[in-house]
Structures are given as structure tokens and as C-alpha cells.
Amino acid sequence: MDPLLRVDRLSLRLGSADVLRDVSFSVETGASLAIIGPNGAGKTVLLKALAGVLPVSAGAIHWAGGVRIGYVPQKLDITRDVPITGVDFLHARLALTHDTTTAIADVLASVDLSMDAAALPIGALSGGQFQRLLMAFALAGHPTVLLLDEPTAGVDEPGQARLNELVSRLQRERGMTVMLVSHDLSIVYRYATAVLCLSPYRACAFGRPREILTPELLREIYGSPLAFHIHEH
Amino acid sequence: MNIESLLLSSAMAIAAGLVGCFAVMRRMALAGDALSHVALPGIGVALALRIHPALGAAAMLFFGALLVWSLEDRSRMATETLIGVVFSTALAVGSAITSGEELIDALLGRPGALSMGETAFGLAAAALVVAFVVMRRNALVVMLVSPDIARTAGVNVRLLNFMYLQMFALTVALGLRYLGVLLMGSLIIIPAATAKRLSRNLTQMLAIGASAALLATLGGTAAAAWLNRDTGPLIVTAAAAGFLLTLFRKQA
Numbered sequence: 468m469d470p471l472l473r474v475d476r477l478s479l480r481l482g483s484a485d486v487l488r489d490v491s492f493s494v495e496t497g498a499s500l501a502i503i504g505p506n507g508a509g510k511t512v513l514l515k516a517l518a519g520v521l522p523v524s525a526g527a528i529h530w531a532g533g534v535r536i537g538y539v540p541q542k543l544d545i546t547r548d549v550p551i552t553g554v555d556f557l558h559a560r561l562a563l564t565h566d567t568t569t570a571i572a573d574v575l576a577s578v579d580l581s582m583d584a585a586a587l588p589i590g591a592l593s594g595g596q597f598q599r600l601l602m603a604f605a606l607a608g609h610p611t612v613l614l615l616d617e618p619t620a621g622v623d624e625p626g627q628a629r630l631n632e633l634v635s636r637l638q639r640e641r642g643m644t645v646m647l648v649s650h651d652l653s654i655v656y657r658y659a660t661a662v663l664c665l666s667p668y669r670a671c672a673f674g675r676p677r678e679i680l681t682p683e684l685l686r687e688i689y690g691s692p693l694a695f696h697i698h699e700h
Numbered sequence: 701m702n703i704e705s706l707l708l709s710s711a712m713a714i715a716a717g718l719v720g721c722f723a724v725m726r727r728m729a730l731a732g733d734a735l736s737h738v739a740l741p742g743i744g745v746a747l748a749l750r751i752h753p754a755l756g757a758a759a760m761l762f763f764g765a766l767l768v769w770s771l772e773d774r775s776r777m778a779t780e781t782l783i784g785v786v787f788s789t790a791l792a793v794g795s796a797i798t799s800g801e802e803l804i805d806a807l808l809g810r811p812g813a814l815s816m817g818e819t820a821f822g823l824a825a826a827a828l829v830v831a832f833v834v835m836r837r838n839a840l841v842v843m844l845v846s847p848d849i850a851r852t853a854g855v856n857v858r859l860l861n862f863m864y865l866q867m868f869a870l871t872v873a874l875g876l877r878y879l880g881v882l883l884m885g886s887l888i889i890i891p892a893a894t895a896k897r898l899s900r901n902l903t904q905m906l907a908i909g910a911s912a913a914l915l916a917t918l919g920g921t922a923a924a925a926w927l928n929r930d931t932g933p934l935i936v937t938a939a940a941a942g943f944l945l946t947l948f949r950k951q952a
Contacts, residue, residue, distance in 0.1 A: 520848045538852040543845070549725045550899035551841055559838035563853050588900060589845070604849065 469531060471496045471612070471644055472517070477526035479509070479516055486512045489526070492663050492673040496531075499638065500646040501655040501676075504665035505689045510648040511541055513665065514616050517646065534612055537605030539598070541616040541648075553585030553592065553600045560607045569607060578603045578633060595626035602633070613637070615647040619654075627651075631658065656680055664688045704819040705811050709917050711826035712874040713887065717913030718833040719871045720892030721905050722840050722864065729893075730780065731768055733885030734787035736872045738764035740794025740881045743806045747798060753806070754818075757876055760790070761869035769865050794881070809880035809932035825874055829867045833906070840864065841902060878917070879932040887913060890939040897946040912942050 470493040479487040486509040494500050502510045515521040517528060518538040530536075557571045575585050578599040584592060585600065592600060598618050605613060615634065619627040631654055638645050649655050655662060655676065662679040664672040666688040672679055723732045739757035746756025764787070771782060798806055814822075833840070839860055843850040847857045868888070875884040891912035892905075899905035920935030927934070 515848060518848070518852050520851045536852060538849065540846055540848050549844070550896060550901055550905045551725070551845070552901045555841060555902040556845060559841040560853060562838040563842065563855065586901075601849070608853065 470494060471498075471531045471534065472646075473529040474517075475527045475529070477513075477516065477528060478524050479512055479521065480524045481512065481521075487516070487665070490663075490665070490671050491526075492661075492671075494644060494646065494661065496644055497638075497642055498644055499658055499660045500644075500663060501659035501661070502646065502648045502663045502665065503650070503652065503655055503688075505667070508665035508667055508688075510665055511616055514538075514614050514646070514648055518614050530612075535608060535610045537608055537610030537613045539601045539605050539613070539615045539618055541620060543597075543601075548588075548590045550588050552588055553580070553603075554582075556589065556600065557585070557603060557607055560604050564608065566607070569609075574603045574607045577606055577637070579629075593626070594621045595623070595630060598622060598630060599633070602637075606637070610643065612644045612646065615645065617648050617650065619649075619651070634658075652680060652685075702814075704814050704816075706918075706921070708814065708819055708822045708826070708874075709811070709878050709921060710914055711823050711830075712871070712878065713913040713917035714910045715826045715829035715833075715871045716875060716884075716888045717891045717895070717910035718906055719829055719864075719868050720888040720890075720913070721895060721909040722833070722844070723868060723888060724892040724896050725844055725905075728768075729889045731783050732868060732888055734783050735761070735764050735768060735869065736876075736885040736888075737787045737794075737881055738790040739872065739876055740806055741790050741797065742794075743802075743876075743881070744794050744797035747802055754873060754876065757881075758870070758873040761873050762866065764790070765865040765869035766862075769862050772861065791881070805880070806876075807880045807882045808930055809876060809878045809883065811878055811931055822874055825870055829871050829874075832863065832867045836860065836863070837902065837906070878921075879935060883932045883936045886936045887916065887939060890936065890943050891916060894939070894943045894946050897943075898949070912939065916942060 472494040474490060474492050477487055477490040478485065490513065502513060504510050512521060516523055518536055554571060557574060561569055561571070572582060575582060580596060580599045580603060584596050589597060589600065602618070618634065619630050622630060634645060634647070635658055637643060659676050662674065662676050664679055664684065669687050672684060672688065723729060738760050742756035742760030743753040746753045767786065768783065795803060839850065839855045842853055843855060843857055843860055850857050871888060872884050875887055879887055892909045894912045895905045895909035898908050916939035917935050920938040921931050923938065924931040924934045
């Protein structure tokens, strides 16, 4: 059976910088892919390329037919002191796709965000609530694949745990494929079924977490000794 | 002021209030205000060539909006500097090639008599701007929060940006007759800034923005007739008074 996603020798330049070089991997339906690597390795750029937001310079991205992508970007550096509510934002999403059957209340319930919170201007939401809103926006398009770029960045620790649980639950309930950029290797080890390591110092590595998350490879990928221990349970 | 002029200035004000809401939320108040200055050389050239000044202004505004659009992807600092330089230069060049009474009229506006054609064209242009904001508000909202998210939701972000800036330029062109090159940007920005302070959601902001611009235009026009003064400065003063009143109120 063909994989859900096949990336062949993908390269991407931004201006004069080679951000991604010769990246190849594939993802099966229902998998949980974690994309890790140091800052500047091109994780966000790869996710944007997968989401179709950035054009590739060379190589190819093959999605299986019928895939619908939901994209949750990295912590947004936006002007949030605007009178746009979560409901305005979700309403806009549904209106853009002429979706008259999906109820905003249902989308909010799926990410455990209350209607009261969604009726507030987006600037009044906490970091965790805003990430849930972005996730609700992605889910409003009924995706089969969820692309998440550091969804827990800027969120307090209890909030991070709740967001990670939410992603895991959504994946179980909806049978979605999840591709997630993360700096938190313990979360990667816990949730991912496959790991892609990007590094400016070496070729990318792809495989199962147990194969990839070795101290030697992490040292090579991050270009410096890394204090990280895998705890066997 | 006759009924045609009142109708046209009201339509222009509603368009300005609506288009201004997104300008304020996008934090392009500076670029927007400066953009209106670019109309001046267009007016000067049109007067020299004995064609309708509005045509010269509209042509220059089109290219001004094109410039802002092409600069938007670059770094914020470079864009702001360049906008400051280019549009201030436009004001200087425009002032050099226009003179006397015509320069004052172009800078501060003078309603004058309207032909049927001017009224019809102005109303159609205002209707176009209003229809654009109302029909594309969802795409504009998503683009405002995140252009990347907007792209994944099927929005052509570059095209939408281009269209928005052209609608902004068209609104400036519409208001030049009443407010002039120096003040038209203010009628776009100030009522929207008032609306931003008073609103808790997008619908409120659009409604308050359009209403505040309309009230300022009607109030300023009435005050100008009563005091026998130019309309532009009094319209902007009325808009600013509205904004100042919101400062006494706790922000929504």
C-alpha cells in the first residue's frame, strides 16, 4: 500500500539560504511523526512546505489522494489586541469553505474550549486557550492529517500536558495522522511512532523513536553534547 | 451642500470607516496615511494636462498601493523607511508642481459642484469598497490572524492583500474632494481607531467604524456650513473628538 505521504529528496531555499537539503521520508496513515532538531534546522519550513504554504525548490512532496490538511502554526507573533473573537475566527473559517453543517459549538467542544472563552477577543485568551482555538480552526476543516508546529510553545506546564493529551485523544478518536514539530524529546518519545531529525550539521535521520533517540545521534544532530536520558518504563 | 454631494460624502465615509477597520487592525495606519499623500503629484500633473484631477490622483494612488503591496513582504523597518521617504517626496514634488488656490484645495479638499457623472462614479466606487469589505471580511480576518493559516484555508493571500490595498487607495481617491491629500488618511484611520476601542467583536467594529466616519462627515460638513469654513478640517476634528471621548471610557 502506498504511504499517506512520501517526501523525495526535498530541498528548499529561502532567499540565498539552503534551509532544507535532500530530505526524504514517508508517513503511513494513522502514524504520529515527530520532527525534531535544533533551531534553524528547518522544522517549521518543512511543516509549511507540507502544508502547501511554501513552494519547494527541488524534490517532491506526494500526498495520497483525498488528504485534508489541518495546520496549526507556531506560536503566532501577531497583533492580538484586536476586537476579533474566537467565534469570529471560526465563523470565518467555516464561511470560507461554505460549510453550513459544522457547528462552532461542536468544534469548540472537540478542543475543550468553552463558548464563553471563544466569545472573548483573541487577545484576552491565555496561551493555551489560543492554541486550542488554532487547533479548533484546523479541525473545522475536517482534516485527515494534522500538522502541528510546537503547539505547546509559550504554554505553562499543566497546559502543555493538557494540549499533548488533547492531540493524542483527537488522533485516537478520529484516526488522524499527526505530524508534530517539538523540542520536548520526552513527549516525542512518549507519543511518536516515527521521528524525523533535521540538523544543519548532518543529513537528516528518519526512523522509529528507539532507533533515532540515541545519545550519539542526538549529539550529532544538535552539534553539541545533549543531556537527555530515555527512561525505560 | 446639495443632496448629491451629501449622498456621495456619506457613501465615501462609510467606505472609509469599513476599510479603516482592517487598516487599524493590520497596524498600517502610518502607511495608509502616507499613501494618501501620493495623490498630490497626480493632481498636479492632471491639472497641468487639463484632465480631471481625480483621474491623476487615482492613477498615482494605484501605483502607491502597488508600491506598498510589493514592499509588504520585506522587513518592516525597510518598508516603513521607504514609505516615509517615497510618500514625503511625493508630497514635496506635488507641492512644487501645484500652486496657489489649487494647492490648498488639493491639500485640504473643497467639495465644489458635482456633475452627474462624478456622483454616479463616486457612488459606484464607494459601493465597490463596501461590498469588498463585507464580502471578503472572513478572508481578511483569517489573513490578519495568520497569512499561513489563510493559505491553508484556500485564501490567495497576495491577491487579497493587493485587492485590499487597492480598495484603500480607491477610498482615498473618493475622499480627496472633501478632505484633501493631507486629511483623507485621517478619516480612514480615526473612526476605525474609535471603533477598535469600543468593540468586542468584528461586527461591532465594522458597524461602529462606519457609523463614526459617517457621523464625523455629516457633523463636520454641517459645522463647516454653519461656520463658513472648509469641510475637511472640521470632518477630521469631529472624528478626533469622537476618538477623544472614547479615552474617557474603559477600553472594551
